[in-house]
Amino acid sequence: MTSTTQNVLLAALLAAPFALPVAAEAQPKADRTIAAVDTDSDGTIDLAETKAAAAAVFDKLEKDADNTLDAKELKGRLSRQELKKADPDNDGTLTKDEYLAVVEARFKAADPDNDGTIDAKEMRSPAGKALAKLLK
Template sequence: MIGQTRAPTLLAALVIVGFALPAVLPHAAAARSGGSANAMKAIDTDNDGTIDLTEAQAAGGATFERLDKDKDGSVDTKELQGRVSRKEMKTIDPDGDNKIDRKEYDTLVADRFKAADPDGDGKLDAKELKTSAGKNLLKLIK
């Protein structure tokens, strides 16, 4: 008897999911793809549909200020919250104190910008921001 009562309940649940899932999936996809689009709107201050290095560094500067919780003019690995790999940290932190200042952060933003700009036109569009290099840049500027 127990197996017989579960079957209609399971069937009803599957029917409900079957009707609900198609309605939910487009919204989930839009939310996932909206990350770079939302970032673009926030960073693209001249509203030309692209991000140039000046805009990226301005956004990076705002992020740096937000991350610098103790306001000492540098961010350490804890404040960076995983935005910079250990390998990158060694490269941009020559004195090895596990802190980078604003100038070093700007240099890292510029390096990641160049990596995300394979055509070298000095501008990143939404497609370029969706690449691995583009996502790495977004970690620093949003």
Template sequence: MDQSASVRRPKPTAPQSAFRRQLLLFGLASFIAAPPAFARGGRRASPFSGIDRDNDSTIDLDEAKRAAALLFDHLDRHHTGMLSHAQLGRRRVTAEEFAWADRDHDGTLTKDEYFALVERQFRAADPDNDGTVSRREFYSRAGLPLRRLLY
């Protein structure tokens, strides 16, 4: 029996091919250049803190409308200034809400009509009528339609 066959040679630890080296370098670069979200545990900022610009732990109507305008502009990909029910998404706005907001009955919502709907849902999410929505109110069942319109 050949003695060299029974001797185990240690496997090399360095990558053997150029592809493996590139893969290893890519993995290291991904780890080093990881976004700050991963440093926070991989979580995104909460919707509430993203809307509450003045960090007073409440959302007022102006902050809600600012967030609604950003979402409206994001959804209006063709820059027509109007959104159909399909563009808004069936889960964001119910058919009844869309019909209520569509004042001119043209099948689309302008930004002003969208803001009217946001204001209506804001009032519904503010049961104490203090003009602000607290974190508790925002995450309540009554705040769900408002969350859908803002985030």
């Protein structure tokens, strides 16, 4: 074995303990999100389950009884730019239907195989993580 090969193997062995906790941490978060939303316990979430969970989140976040969410109530779930894009009437708030439209768009982005469901692997993707922010 050459010294270069030995150095690469040594570096990989030394880095492995640090990489595993990150991967292990991402997996349980995705699994917890799926478990919380998966009402039929099939190990995936579909759009209906996702929208039902998102509607409950909307109701929990909506504090001032105006049936909309503003930036403060959204608590960082959407950036200012995302809020503006999701707000077709430009009133600075999202109705439940507008919020659920964002959820649906993020669901579709997190479902690259277009099978109508999201599994834990898809939930760990950047698009899946963006969706998960709207479900907490």
